[in-house]
Amino acid sequence: QVQLVQSGAEVKKPGASVKVSCKASGYTFTGYYIHWVRQAPGQGLEWMGRINPNSSGSSCAQKFQGRVTMTRDTSTSTAYMELSSLRSDDTAVYYCARHINYSFDYWGQGTLVTVSS
Amino acid sequence: QSALTQPPSASGSPGQSVTISCTGTSSDVGGYVYVSWYQQYPGKAPKLMIYEVTKRPSGVPDRFSGSKSGNTASLTVSGLQAEDEANYYCTSYAAGNNWVFGGGTKLTVL
DSSP: OOEEEEOOOEEEOTTOOEEEEEEEESSOGGGSOEEEEEEOTTOOEEEEEEEOTTTOOEEEOGGGTTTEEEEEETTTTEEEEEEOSOOGGGOEEEEEEEEETTEEEEEOOOEEEEEOO | OOOBBOOSEEEEOTTOOEEEEEEOOTTTGGGOSOEEEEEEOTTSOOEEEEBTTTBOOTTSOTTEEEEEETTEEEEEEOSOOGGGOEEEEEEEEETTTEEEEBOOEEEEEO
16 A cells, blocks of 8 residues: 655754655655645645656745755655755644645655754 | 635534635636645644545545636535544645645534
8 A cells, every 4th residue: 555654753953954754655656756745833734845756856836945955765765855944934744745636645644843942 | 826715614514515615816726627625634644535626536425526616616525524524725736837725724513
């Protein structure tokens, strides 16, 4: 069965970087884009960007350009999202999701990133 | 890219129908047939309920249906059940390889 398993919770100081992983199983990793979506406490969902695991090509929302880096390791079927220059308003649950038909059919369990001094 | 507009809350009694709207622009909702809807329980990951405006993934009850008119998409839940109480989010593909979410609607079953 399709599964996306994310790395554990992180606590970071302002200005630091965080790297979240998303390990895929149960399907051909290179056959589907992986998207990253975040959710601040008590808030809605926010699309961050996507990566093509086959080509490694990526794109992100304008808001995150210059701060987010998406990579992948095909040998371990793992996608990564690194967010730099962290601020307190980056505190959120970060999700990876598999893309199909312009929607997201499988989601990771979420990774809580807390930014606090 | 601005977020899509959803009502913050909606409610209905068991057995009734409720419709949640999702308003965007011609650059997102109105320009593509790529609107999807997600159900999210507190503390859980979202679940895909509707994709490409009207299509239901396998396993989603046919009580859930989607539609679109112009720049506004809608999710209708018929025959409301207690388990339908959750937050619902719409999203749309947008010009320039972007995706945009709605602010979310909390559905309460009275």
